Amino acid sequence: MRRRTRQNLVLAAIVALAALAVVLVVQREQAGLGEPLAVVDTANVTRLRVSAGDKPSRAFERRDGQWWMSEPYRMPAHEDAVARLLAIASATPRQRYAADRFEAARIGLSPPQALLEIGRLRLEFGITDAIRGDRYVRTADGIALLPDRFSGWLLAPAESEIDHRLAAPLAAVTDVRIDGQAHPELVAAWNRVTTSQVVAPEAPAAGAVAVELADAQGNRVTFRVWRRDDGRYLALRDAPALVYPLEEPQMQQLLPAAAGAATATR
Structure with a gap:
């Protein structure tokens, strides 16, 4: 009887130790759960x-x-x-x-x-x-x-990873010139236009339309705009050289009718 009792006590101790080990493992896992790779402010x-x-x-x-x-x-x-x-x-x-x-x-x-x-x-x-x-x-x-x-x-x-606004870094466009001619009616459109992505530069097509944007402090951004063979428009920033793809509905608001028609046929 004493032998069986000792065996039961030993088994109980083993079970208790195993349960404690499981609890410690679970607690350790839970303590690490959700901790970020690093803490950054x-x-x-x-x-x-x-x-x-x-x-x-x-x-x-x-x-x-x-x-x-x-x-x-x-x-x-x-x-x-x-x-x-x-x-x-x-x-x-x-x-x-x-x-x-x-x-x-x-x-x-x-x-x-x-x-x-x-x-x-x-x-x-x-x-x-x-x-x-x-x-x-x-x-x-x-x-x-x-x-x-x-x-x-x-x-x-x-x-x-560059700002998708074509007017950046100008705070606000106050002057728009297309092929050297002022177009105040286009200021609002150039202030809000963005591209879906900015891409690496490519050579502009012959006869691309010249666009110059300026803010009240005299800072300027210049582009050359043309229509690619696939029907998409590209605006090439001169400095730094970056391309902003644009769609037909956007170009209808960004260029005067004559310049837009000329760009579409180039």
Whole structure:
């Protein structure tokens, strides 16, 4: 009887220890659930830099509450593009490891495939794992496996992260000239026009319409506008050289009738 009692006590102790171990594991997992990759005070971040492979580095800085791209273009930045980059730091890793758990070269971290610097925070990105496609990310605290929903943001062309307003960085257009002629009736349209995307420059077609925008302080932005063979219009900014694709309904509001008709036939 005593032997059976001892056995029952031993079994009970084993069960209790196993239950305690499960509770500790669950608590540890719950404690880590929802913790971001890194804690960033985005309201006070003023500098941001992205580099990936052989692509030009993209640098951003916040001035007077507005984000500007400083490399490779000096232009107002698209606020959504900057917000997406900042959001990477707040993503929740699926797993975390000590920095020495992996050989850096085997997971694409020597050198990193991409680098994101948010203020003083440095995030290095490696390859994706073969099981879930999570990406290895190295921080000052170690290495994390992060669901890869952000690679496209790291690899985005610099042009796509520029303010989509054609008049940027002018605060407000007060003067519009088309082929040298003033057109005050077009000021409102040029103030509000935006493109769906900004792209790398291409050579303008012969006879493109010249557009000059100016603000009250005398700052100027100049474009050449033409119609491509596929029917889409392109506005090429002279400095920096950037192309803003536009649609036919937009061009009907941006050019006087004579210039619009001439552009359509060129």
